Amino acid sequence: MMTKYPHLRQDFAASLVVFLVALPLCVGVAVASGVPAELGLVTGIVGGIVAGCMRGSSLQVSGPAAGLTVLVFEAVREFGLPVLGVIVLATGLLQILMGSLKLGRWFRAISVSVVEGMLAGIGLVLIAGQLYAMADTEAPASGLGKIAGLPGALVDAVGDGGALASLGLGAGTIAVLALWKRMPTALRTVPGPLAAVGLATLAALVFSMPVATVEVQGLLGSVQPPSFSAFGELASVGVLATIVAFTLIASAESLFCAAAVDRLHDGPRTEYDKELVAQGAGNALCGVLGALPMTAVIVRSAANVQAGARTRASRVLHGVWLLLFAALLPGVLAYIPIPALAGILVYSGAKLIPVREVVSLWREHRGEALILMVTAVSIVAVSMFEGVLIGLALAVAKTAWEASHLKLEVVDKGAGPVQAYLSGNATFLRLPKILDSLESLPQDRPVELDLSGLHHLDHACRTALENWAERHSAVGTEPVKVVTAA
Secondary structure (H helix, E strand, O other): OOOOOOOHHHHHHHHHHHHHHHHHHHHHHHHHOOOOHHHHHHHHHHHHHHHHHOOOOOOOOEEOOHHHHHHHHHHHHHHOHHHHHHHHHHHHHHHHHHHHOOOHHHHHHOOHHHHHHHHHHHHHHHHHHHHHHHOOOOOOOOHHHHHHHHHHHHHHHHOOHHHHHHHHHHHHHHHHHHHHHHOOOOHHHOOHHHHHHHHHHHHHHHOOOOOOEOOOOOHHHHOOOOOHHHHHHHHOHHHHHHHHHHHHHHHHHHHHHHHHHHOOOOOOOOOHHHHHHHHHHHHHHHHHOOOOOOEEOHHHHHHHHHOOOOOOHHHHHHHHHHHHHHHHOHHHHHHOEHHHHHHHHHHHHHHHOOHHHHHHHHHHOHHHHHHHHHHHHHHHHOOHHHHHHHHHHHHHHHHHHHHOOEEEEEEOOOOOOEEEEEEEEEOHHHHHHHHHHHHOOOOOOOEEEEEEEEEEEOHHHHHHHHHHHHHHHOOOOOOOEEEOOO
């Protein structure tokens, strides 16, 4: 047995660690998304067993992700839970199609600033929304409303004993997560999220705290495949836009996660197109089951690598443990306090905000930093889909601007020809500026035009420069001497 599976011992141990990390996150993401807690476990099971068996990335682990929580919540609120299955199914089929067409590698071409801005925006909305859950009060619908209403909600919580207890339990959960890395090594064998939820559950029971707990429906009772009537919503522009947003965000997050996981180990590298097909297959099945969408999750993936996993067996086994838990011990979920789950997601949301990256980008690439910040603010102020589109548009505009960057240096020594040096990229976008500068040169002096510093000269610019040279020489001046790269 060990000869056939030489790494079974390492993979078995790693699978238990990933299971203990994934369990509270699956439940927390589901509750925050406004769906039954068991559906989070269903997505974790599919992510482990189905996506885990497929080729692509050998060590990254998939399941419900905090990064899609806000979008799922909005979709459920606007279209209803039955339509969510249709959206997730369509997302999965699109991912399979894109992977089959070898488009997976192109997701690496998406500006990192847009992706980080997207995650930062999601993190801000997630934190704001889950702070209301910690205070046991309903959150406003819009992102700006959530942020603007926080001071009032916190003031109200201070005057309410039940809300204050709920807020304290959530804050305690965040404190445990933040301090867990400083605990003795023996304690840290228990994953931080599990320890935080376990301690919060114990505190709520021992002190009989008046806090809301997870509602349990049972695994089979929660799984509700979308009806045929729900597929009629595919004619809705809002549903189609949501499918595009799910596909873009889930695919980008999964493939960026794969790139990050590849840097953590020395094993086989990710095959991006096959990984996209695997993610699509998992999402298609999640859609059929009416569950949450799945993506690769960096927290679980990193835990898998750090626990010593060697093959994809570890992630498959973690899905088996989630299935056994959901089938045999679903009643345990009813003891978990919702403010504890909200605390985990507040902590996860904070990790989505790349503070260090923003500071570094601002020092070295301010344009990229602005794209990141505008994307994040747009997601908070408008919506997820529009915010990502704004970020992509800015990234394209910045690239176009940089691609057309051109410098003209004129050297006039008073005698002899006027020397004009062009460097950079001469495109039609900068043509008016080029011609204005050249036409301002003295008409009665010979000119040397040095183009050797150009990286690119498009047809429009070449033609315009030839026409200018003819005009400059037409008044009897010596012909313009053009110097090109060797």
